[in-house]
Amino acid sequence: MTKISMTVNDKAVSRDVPDNTLLVEFIRENLRLTGTHVGCDTSQCGACVVHVDGKAIKSCTTLAASVDGATVTTVEGLANGKELHPVQQAFKDNHGLQCGFCTPGMIMSATDMIARYQASGEELTEAAIRHELEGNICRCTGYHNIVKSIQDAAAKMANA
Ligand code: FES
Ligand code: FES
Structure with a gap:
């Protein structure tokens, strides 16, 4: 067992877990934050994407112990109270989801993507998305409305 401590969605958390606990297990099973999904377990689908120290990573292939002490944001931590994050709002406005299974990972990847492109000044084109x-x-x-959602969010965040 290892004691893992981190800040998740602005809250300090600490749990004793087996050494081989994956970050996604720590988030879902120990912290009961089930917005982060598991679609493949093999680093392909992106349903498990969270932010670790501000960067999008796949939590299904990250050991919780390897991010001990980190700051983690899951999809539950994006909204500001009842006000949705602009990327969440854009997915809602542009019908960027159907069953919703991939949506938490899409939104966490999109927020990281928009932040990186806005920081570098590079244009976030449809091809880049x-x-x-x-x-x-x-x-x-079919991805079309997901791409539209990200374009909409990026435009709104640029003008914020
Ligand atoms: S669960 Fe599919 S990439 Fe992590
Ligand atoms: S997998 Fe169903 S909305 Fe993407």
Whole structure:
């Protein structure tokens, strides 16, 4: 067993867990934050994406012990009280989801993507969005409305 401590969605948390506990297990089973999904377990689908120290990572292939002390944000930590994060709002406004299984990972990847492009000043084109989403699989939407949602959120965040 190992004692793991981290800050998750602005709250300090600490749990004793087996050494081989994955970050996604720590989040879902120990912290009961089930918005982060598991679709494949093999680092392909992106349903498990969370932010660790501000960067999007796949939590199904990250050991919880390897991010001991980190700051983690899950999809539950994005909204500001009842006010949705602009990326969440854009997915809602542009019908960027159907079953919703991939959506938490899509939203966490999108927020990281928009922040990186806005920090670098590089234009987040439709082609760039589609390329960036290669690590996130959606079985329902055909991606078109997901891309539209990200374009909408990026435009609104640029003007904020
Ligand atoms: S569950 Fe992590 S990439 Fe699919
Ligand atoms: S909305 Fe169903 S998998 Fe993407």
